[in-house]
Amino acid sequence: MTTRSGTGRRFIEAALGILAMVAAGATANASPKTVTIGAILPLSGLFSTLGPPERDAMQMSIHKINKAGGFTVDGKRYLLKLKALDDESNAATVGISDYRKLVAVDRVPVLIMTDSTRAYASMLRRDPVAALNILDSTYPSILDVNKHVFLLRSDTPAYVPGAVWYLKNVLHKNRIGFIGSAADPYSTGIETWVKKAAHAYGVKIVSDVNYPAGTTDFSPFIQKTMAAKPDAIFLGGVTQEVLPVAKQLYQMGIRNLPVVHDSGATPTQAKQIIGDTLYNKVMANNYDFAGTLPQTSTDPRTQTFFKAFKADYAEYPDDLTMWAYDAPYVIIGAMQKAGSVSNRNKIYEAMLAMKVPPKTISGWIPTASGRLFHGRDAKTLSEGTRWCTATKTIAPAFLYFLKGFKLTHKDVVTNGCAAH
Structure with a gap:
């Protein structure tokens, strides 16, 4: 026999379930928040032929990601934004100032870097953040500078x-x-x-x-x-x-x-x-x-990128440009694995263990266990x-x-x- 109290309890439980589903749907359909990632690039000065194409390639992939609706972390949807600062090919002074602005003031969760990584050694110790490098394959390896430095290219x-x-x-x-x-x-x-x-x-x-x-x-x-x-x-x-x-x-x-x-x-x-x-x-x-x-x-996805970049910017993309294009996908993959878009330590730990993101075009060769980074170095042919x-x-x-x-x-x- 069903009592009134039992019926009422089931009615309340069902109503609460419906409300939870409505709330979840509302959350999923809410306007996405924007996550800003930082980059220090040589947009002027001696190395200025390198910085602008790298910035443009990152903006290309970010536009594609956002046009598709962004990305989801821990059930919440986000858009991605790049804040790229010019180090004027002078990491020791201008680059250090850029680091402070992005890491200490803007509190970006991940930083993208290019050359002169050793100039940032003291900053990485004082205010660490996962730093993806797309250029600096100097010897001795920049991976010795700080444990938070990752290379998106093979070393020298x-x-x-x-x-x-x-x-x-x-x-x-x-x-x-x-x-x-x-x-x-x-x-x-x-x-x-x-x-x-x-x-x-x-x-x-x-x-x-x-x-x-x-x-x-x-x-x-x-x-x-x-x-x-x-x-x-x-x-x-x-x-x-x-x-x-x-x-x-x-x-x-x-x-x-x-x-x-x-x-x-x-x-x-x-x-x-x-x-x-x-x-x-x-x-x-x-x-x-x-x-x-x-x-x-010979990869169709990479060829698509090559043709689109050349058409949009009237120049040939190089290997650095390809790695720059993939950097936002790597960052999103780490955030999804970490379950956070802001916790720097969780994102860093996730980066160490993450797989090769599926939409990347660099042709990275994973470890035997399928990880992207061999230690902290992503390898290609x-x-x-x-x-x-x-x-x-x-x-x-x-x-x-x-x-x-x-x-x-x-x-x-x-x-x-x-x-x-």
């Missing part, structure tokens, strides 16, 4: 030795002349690993010269290098450093030796830095070894590209993966220019 030892292997085994060159920038940690790290790889593969470094900061006339360093009779030139440094040296090599009549670097230079950057009349001739004998490029990728004068662009020459000095994956592409 993962790709520099592959360039020396290619010189030795594909181009059959055995005498390297190295020209680098004494003031650039990235260049000195490349120099270290060129020497290590040369020893491992039986190649001789016949000349090793470094020019001081502010050098515009490289002829004394080129002359000293050429006096040692190299059969290949290896340039250390970033795009803004190596391409002026490559230009001067051409102008001094050195046009038959392969010129190798690890800059990830795009056709757009080559044209901007070298100049419209000369860049195709200067780049004719250049080989570039860094991360895989969206332009040469490395790629060597060559210049194609007929089309004034680049094409794949070598895809590889290194474990120490052992190539665990290698694919030498002999007809890359024909397909590009």
Whole structure:
């Protein structure tokens, strides 16, 4: 027999259930809040060819995320916003000020960084936040700066030795002349690993010269290098450093030796830095070894990004741009795993254990357990590209993966220019 009290209790329980569902629906359909993430980028100054494309790529993915309705964390919906500050290619002063604004004042839950990570060591100790780096693969590794630093790219030892292997085994060159920038940690790290790889593969470094900061006339360093009779030139440094040296090599009549670097230079950057009349001739004998490029990728999603970025911004996206595009997806994945959009420590811990986010385009190689970060370093295949004068662009020459000095994956592409 059903009592009135039992019926009333079930009625109340059912009503409360309906109210809970209505409340949950109202929460899900409420206007989403906005989560702001921060970035310190070189939007002006020496490295200004790098910062704007990285910012634009992040804005591209954020626009796509928000257009699709945002993202959900712990049952609540959010939109994403990027606050990008210009370090003026001066991390030690302007960059530190940017860090304070974003981390101490704005309290961003995650920070995206590029170069000069060591300049932020004291700030990371004082006010730690998970810092995703999309550029700084200097040696020694920036991962030693602070446990909160993550790399969205492979570190220097993962790709520099592959360039020396290619010189030795594909181009059959055995005498390297190295020209680098004494003031650039990235260049000195490349120099270290060129020497290590040369020893491992039986190649001789016949000349090793470094020019001081502010050098515009490289002829004394080129002359000293050429006096040692190299059969290949290896340039250390970033795009803004190596391409002026490559230009001067051409102008001094050195046009038959392969010129190798690890800059990830795009056709757009080559044209901007070298100049419209000369860049195709200067780049004719250049080989570039860094991360895989969206332009040469066979992944349909990456190709879609490449075409859209080129159409929107009238320039070729490089490997850094691809990693920048994926950074917001990594941050969202960490927040979802953490169950929080604001708890920095939970987001940091989640980042350590997260899987590769499904909508990313970088082609990251996960750990055996499926995690994105190998420690705190996200890894991809490395790629060597060559210049194609007929089309004034680049094409794949070598895809590889290194474990120490052992190539665990290698694919030498002999007809890359024909397909590009």
